[in-house]
Amino acid sequence: MSTIQAEKIADPWPIINRSNEPVIEIMNLKKSFDMEPVLVDVSINLYNGENLVILGKSGSGKSVLIKCIVRLLNPDGGTIHVFGEEVGQLGNAGLSELRKKIGFLFQSGALYDSMTVRQNLEFPLRRIKKGLTEKEISEKVIEVLENVGLADALNKMPSQLSGGMRKRISLARTVVVDPMIMLYDEPTTGLDPVTSDEISELINDVQQKYKTSSIIITHDIECARATADRIIMLKDGEVYTEGTIEDFEKSTDPLIKSFFK
Structure with missing residues (x-):
């Protein structure tokens, strides 16, 4: 048992209603690359409405974990249930439907450079929210851009945006289809401290406005401070503590203190 676990008082879940069913349930997850273990018997739950931060040094398995959730990577062992469905047992159609409920904010933002901001946001709407009128699409695009403070970027190209603006647009594109779960992969990487704070604030805004449950992968302590309802630390591909x-x-744990200098 780690130091933090030894220090904690009787109830180890002080902010989570334990009667809630998890929206994501990961049990005994394992993943290796070239015989090198990256995830080692990892078990984690995400509960309805919470921001769960997964903290850890580079190489601890954080990003691999959330890529397994949406089956961008296939785990070597264990199970992942999302809304009660076992992800590993889904066929292509079932996996596609499940992914519509999950927003994934990549480190790079992954905007389409050949499309304007408007087109970047319209693209997932047309694919996922079929049946919307052109007016409804336009209204939804403007709504999410206003929510991230970039309504004036509607007709700009990604190349005309700063790093922080690209991250905001990427977040707007992720939430435009009303996901129920958000997965953030290092959302503040490469950003200056002021912009990082703004992105952390937006993560909280998304939680409140869209009633999402979120996993936030980060090694940025300030992002963790700003967003976390609960924190799980990974070390060498295992859950170290929470x-x-x-x-x-x-x-007083030396590893944890090294993060919180």
Whole structure:
């Protein structure tokens, strides 16, 4: 048992209603590359309405974990249930339907460079929200751009945007289809401190406005402080410990202290 677990008081879930069913349930997940283990028997739950931060150093398996959730990578063992469905047992049609409920914000943002901001946001709407009128599509695009503070970027190309603006547009494109779960892969990487704070604030805004449940992969302590309802730390592909931000900040564990200098 890690230091933080030893320090914690009787209830290890101080902010989660334990009667809630998990929206994501990961059990005994394993993944290796070229015989090198990246995830080792990882078990994690994401509960309805929470922002769960997965913290850890580079190479600890954080990004691999969320790619397994949407089956961008296939795990070597264990199970992942999302809304009660076992992801590994879904066929192509079932997996496609499940992915419509999950927003994935990639580190790079993954905008289409040949499309305007408007076109980038319209593209997933036309694919996923079939049946919307042109007016409804336009209104939805403008709504999400206003929510990320970039309504004036509607007709710009990605090349005309700063790194922080690209990240905001990527977030707008992710939420435009009303996902129920958000997966954020290092959302503040490469951003200056002020812009990083703005992205963290947007993550909280998305949680409130869209009632999402989110997993936030990061090694950015300030992002974790700003967004986390609960934190799980990975070390060498395993769950090292979990707790609230307050638990982590008061811990005497040397590894945890190295993050919270």
